[in-house]
Amino acid sequence: MRYLPLTDADRSAMLDVIGAESIDALFADVPEAARLSSPIEGLPMHAGEMAVERHMARLAAQNLSAGEAPFFLGAGAYRHHIPASVDHLIQRGEFLTAYTPYQPEIAQGTLQMLFEFQTQVARLFGCAVANASMYDGSTACWEAIAMAGRVTRRSKALLSSGLHPHYASTARTMARFTGDAIVHSPPRLEPETDFAALAQAIDGETGCVVVQYPDILGRIGDMTALAEACHAAGALLVAVVTEPVSLGALRSPGEMGADIVVGEGQAIGVGLQFGGPYLGLFAVRDPKHVRQMPGRLCGETVDAEGKRGFVLTLSTREQHIRREKATSNICTNSGLCALAFSIHMTLLGEKGLRALAAENHRLACLAADRLATVPGVTVLNHSFFNEFTIVLERDARQVVRELADRGVLAGVSLGRLYPDGDRRENGLVVAVTETVTAEDIETYASALEECLR
Structure with missing residues (x-):
């Protein structure tokens, strides 16, 4: 996208055409409580291009992307390998x-x-x-x-x-x-x-x-x-x-x-x-x-x-x-x-889709069996495909944060989806796809065991 800066003369000419006294007048219909009274604290008014690139790169480095850690997030959005x-x-x-x-x-x-x-x-x-x-x-x-x-x-x-x-x-x-x-x-x-x-x-x-x-x-x-x-x-x-x-x-x-x-x-x-x-x-x-x-x-x-x-x-x-x-x-x-x-779907074909589904289920069963051995963990499901719920003895939201600090993206806590309690805050939805390895599962289980001690 091109950046097209405006001069003060450009702004004045535009305001004259639309009959507004200032740029602030364009926001008259926005409630005053919702408007900023001053520039955003900590955000510089301007910076050189290279300085902006370095700053944005430092911010991006704080992310933990799906491919950089054992990844067990799901609940409606799933990580699969895409050719x-x-x-x-x-x-x-x-x-x-x-x-x-x-x-x-x-x-x-x-x-x-x-x-x-x-x-x-x-x-x-x-x-x-x-x-x-x-x-x-x-x-x-x-x-x-x-x-x-x-x-x-x-x-x-x-x-x-x-x-x-x-x-x-x-x-x-x-x-x-x-x-x-x-x-x-x-x-x-x-x-x-x-x-x-x-x-x-x-x-x-x-x-x-x-x-x-x-x-x-x-x-x-x-x-x-x-x-x-x-x-x-x-x-x-x-x-x-x-x-x-x-x-x-x-x-x-x-x-x-x-x-x-x-x-x-x-x-x-x-x-x-x-x-x-x-x-x-x-x-x-x-x-x-x-x-x-x-x-x-x-x-x-x-x-x-x-x-x-x-x-x-x-x-x-x-x-x-x-x-x-x-x-x-x-x-x-x-x-x-x-x-x-x-x-x-065409690249997979019917046989490929069935094989992919079977591998997802196999790995999910492997993960469920291993997590069930962790003290303080109960697997809720009697049946599942590649996603199941575990119930912890603690609020799963805090456990998820602690595991993220250890480099494991452990799942989606039910407390995040349903913040109104009724023990759901102890539930954690775990998704396992073909991108997960046996090593990832062991890393997850070991880290979870440490968190729950």
Whole structure:
């Protein structure tokens, strides 16, 4: 980005044009309590370029990056190995600079990629139709709740206690503007999911039930009976998958009767990237619901000469055509992240995905068994994929900080996700992927044992 400095004369001329007496006048609508009364303490007014570079390098050196330490963080964002070919291919000019295609006749390459992406997501989720991606998993979750409301004409959503709290928070935020009722409570530190309790809570006002698979504690539940209970009551079942690699080993949500399956695609091809941009996945099991789906849909057709071609389809659902009557105000997609997902998935293939999932699970079992031998540690889960919860005898937030000082990124404390207590502050969510080694696990266990003495 170029830096274009302004002179005092430039500023004066601009203020004259807009009729403001000073730059401060531009902030008149900002409450005075929120404004700075003086420059930020410790921040120099100016510095030379080399001095700024040295200063920023010193600040960056204080970071402990994912590749520099044993890494066990997860809870919705996962570190997997991404082949170098993924980054190489997405940086080709025709992909890197492409926007969501509004002129499909000149965007055949982008449209074909999105069509293949949709096919991969639909097969992964066990669904009939997937869209061309969304912003991230949490907003995809809300869009599923909104879609269920349109289908059932009901405005109550039951959210599993095992749903990621950030996803639940996004749903509550959006429901403030739609009037939907969101029913959700934090999870208890128990080894089983709350699917049976959710089934009993369904009533005539329930439009959908939302569950995570595996859930925030890493627990895996069979949602077949819950899906049957939803359908018997006229509600839809929404399944949320934050770790798509798990579906290389687990039954797909669609197979178990989930009507809408959404998730976060970051784990395949995208990388942690300091928290974004990420990739929302969205699919439906029954084709009759396709017109109620949000986002873009790419379809396959033939041109006037009978040659295979790709187009945007059912666009009359979208905001740029239907305005306020659209199914959603989403009329774009995370195209570059979807491309990265699709390339990585293609390189893996079905056998590769299954092998990757098996290795994740093997290492996670190795880690769970080793951590269970540490005095003061209890493994909560009876079942898990590559993520599980351990319960400590101390506040896990402090333990996480102490382990970080020892060079181990130990996991995500439940006290951080649920700061309201009820023993959850002792819970620690540990994620283990193929990037973790047996040496990393031993380093973690030894450091944890020292912390808990």
